[in-house]
Structure formats: structure tokens, C-alpha cells
Amino acid sequence: MNQAWYSELPEARDEEIRAALDRACARVQRNLPQFTTQYQSACSTDLQYKPIANTDWTNGFWTGEIWLAYEHTQNEQFKNAALIQVRDFERRIAQGIQVDHHDLGFLYSLSCVAGWKLTGDETARRAALMAADKLITRFQEKGEFIQAWGEMGVAENYRLIIDCLLNLPLLYWASETSGDPRYADIAQRHIHTAMNCVVREDYSTIHTFYFDPHSGKPLRGVTHQGNRDGSAWARGQAWGVYGTILSYQYTQDPKILTLFEKISDYYLRHLPQDLVPFWDFDFTDGSSEPRDSSSAAIVICAFLEAARTLDQQKAAYYSRWARQMMKSLLDHYEVKDDSRCNGLLLHGTYNRSTPTNTCRNEGVDECCSWGDYYYMEALTRFLKDWNRYW
Numbered sequence: 001m002n003q004a005w006y007s008e009l010p011e012a013r014d015e016e017i018r019a020a021l022d023r024a025c026a027r028v029q030r031n032l033p034q035f036t037t038q039y040q041s042a043c044s045t046d047l048q049y050k051p052i053a054n055t056d057w058t059n060g061f062w063t064g065e066i067w068l069a070y071e072h073t074q075n076e077q078f079k080n081a082a083l084i085q086v087r088d089f090e091r092r093i094a095q096g097i098q099v100d101h102h103d104l105g106f107l108y109s110l111s112c113v114a115g116w117k118l119t120g121d122e123t124a125r126r127a128a129l130m131a132a133d134k135l136i137t138r139f140q141e142k143g144e145f146i147q148a149w150g151e152m153g154v155a156e157n158y159r160l161i162i163d164c165l166l167n168l169p170l171l172y173w174a175s176e177t178s179g180d181p182r183y184a185d186i187a188q189r190h191i192h193t194a195m196n197c198v199v200r201e202d203y204s205t206i207h208t209f210y211f212d213p214h215s216g217k218p219l220r221g222v223t224h225q226g227n228r229d230g231s232a233w234a235r236g237q238a239w240g241v242y243g244t245i246l247s248y249q250y251t252q253d254p255k256i257l258t259l260f261e262k263i264s265d266y267y268l269r270h271l272p273q274d275l276v277p278f279w280d281f282d283f284t285d286g287s288s289e290p291r292d293s294s295s296a297a298i299v300i301c302a303f304l305e306a307a308r309t310l311d312q313q314k315a316a317y318y319s320r321w322a323r324q325m326m327k328s329l330l331d332h333y334e335v336k337d338d339s340r341c342n343g344l345l346l347h348g349t350y351n352r353s354t355p356t357n358t359c360r361n362e363g364v365d366e367c368c369s370w371g372d373y374y375y376m377e378a379l380t381r382f383l384k385d386w387n388r389y390w
């Protein structure tokens, strides 16, 4: 890659990262009275998160923030609040409340696997294993993939989506903790299928991919949240970056590592000057379209995960990008004025509707709960050798 323009960009220093994590924890603490028996909505509206019940695919991000705040501060108030939510996550999976979709990894890695790793809480472990059991029921033998959404086996639902890569760590963890290889086997078959279908020749990625329910034959790639079928949705590309390095950590499969490097390279080559992508890589400097800061936060986490496993030269390369991207988030995207906003990271985009995609406008240029979560995870990763929840 041409080194010229980015090698001079400033990098976030440890002192400013520590101060930012202190501020983030203080904001999480201020939000606890409103969001302990209820959760932050998926995204803010007019920069305010609203309280919701434990029914969305996003609830785990808020619990994950509370666990990260507990790790950083060792304040028992965070632990107690997070454990209240762990009980609620157990109730949700036991009663089957809004769990007929693939997002169980997002939900249960950050709430219950985290709770188990940090406190040894048996309820947390049991609930996470129940979630993993539920997730593998969505595996389709014909096509070899985990079906993302909707009634199982129906032609209009017979597809995977790139986001699912972040649901796989729950399965790898389940195999590790239970000794039962079935979970990891399904995770590996899914990522193999996904990488064959959603990665284009230029290493941009397709959001969703359909299969024939009768033969399992790969049919076609389409977008749901990207700008158009042929574009690279910025968060989808980020799910690809983080999902591949996490799967590599569990499988040690060099083909997955190569994909991580190539998908990351596409991401970096298409960034605008401030290193925070617009919501789709169809747009860059000069566009009036909104950014998606959450995409950058996800990729910083991925690069820091890569840095602790790759050789020294590559580790330095990805660490430098991570620090440069974080510097941009700290200087231009962190919420500075608590009176205006109860989130952490500005300028995220959840769903941006276009004539050529299938989502409805929601959370455009707002805070997103996963943006806030990955921002805190990234800050944490810079400061210590973090035992990941994934």
C-alpha cells in the first residue's frame, strides 16, 4: 500500500487512552440507574438511548460495557449490575424470548461468557451454553451455514450474513468449556462456506448470501444494509475483519489468516483521510453521506487481536493503524458533552435506507450500542493483555 499519506497521522498515546477509558466508565456508571433492569436501545434517537427490555439482538453490548467498566475500575457496583443482567439473559434463553435468530453470539458472549470468565458465575456459563445449543439448531446441512434470520428452511430466509462471524466465538468457547466438539465443528463449516461466498475477488465483502434450500447450491449475494448489492457495506467489511482474526485464533487455519489480511487491506485502502469510514465504501471524502464510527471501533479491536498473535513486523503494522484510528475517534468522535448525549461514540450509522437496499432508516448519524461497546473494548485492549469475551 502507498505509505505516503497515512504514515504521518498521529497515534493515540496510552495516557489519553487511559483518560478516555476513565471517562467512558464514568458515563457507564451515570447510566446504571436507568439501565440495570432495562437496557440501552440499539441506537440513540437524537443522541439519547432509550430504555428497552431484553428483546433485541443488541442487548449484550450494554452488559459488555458494564463488564469492561468493572474490569477497569474493579468497582463492585458494575459487577452487581452486570450479574443482574446475566440472570435476565438466563431467563431470556430459558424462556425462548426473541432467540430465533443467529445473533446469540453477540448476546451471550458479551453478557454470559464475559460474566463466567470474570466471576466464575455458574448461571452465566449455563446460560451461554444454552445459547450455543440454540445457535447450532440454525445450522443448515444443505449449504453448510448458520441461517441468519427467520423461519428455518424457507427459501426467502435461506441465507447467511457476514455479521454471523461474530457469533462463532460462542461456539468455539462452548466446545472448549464443554469438551463437545460439535459446536466448533459447526463454526468451522460455517466460516468455510461464508468465506467462499461473501468475499469478492478484490476482497471487498457481500453482506448476505442465498442458497438453494433443496440442493444447498450457492445462489446469489445481495445486500440488506449496504448501499447496493455490488458495494462494500462498511460495517459488514468490519465484521469480516474481526470475524476472520477471531476464527483464526481458534482454528489456526492459515487460509483464514490470509483472508483477514486481504479483507483488512481492502478496508484500509478505502478509508477516508480521517480513517473513519462512511457507512458504505461507495462513499469517501467529499460525500455528504454519514459515517459509521462503529465500523472503525470494530476494526481497531480486530487489529489489536491480530497484533498479539502475528510476527513483530505485522504486529507493529496493525498496532500503528489501530492507534491512528483510535486517535481520530478520540479527537473527533468521542461524546464530549454529557448533557447532549448519553452514549460514548458519535456518528455511527445503524441502517441507512437506499433505493437499492432493503433496510429502513434507523440510527443514522447516532450512537450505536455496539459502537460504544467496541470503542470500550478497543480502549481496554490498548491498556492490557485482555482476556477476550469472544
Ligand code: GLY
Pocket: 163, 225, 235, 350
Ligand atoms: N448485525 C447487524 C448490524 O451490524 O447492523
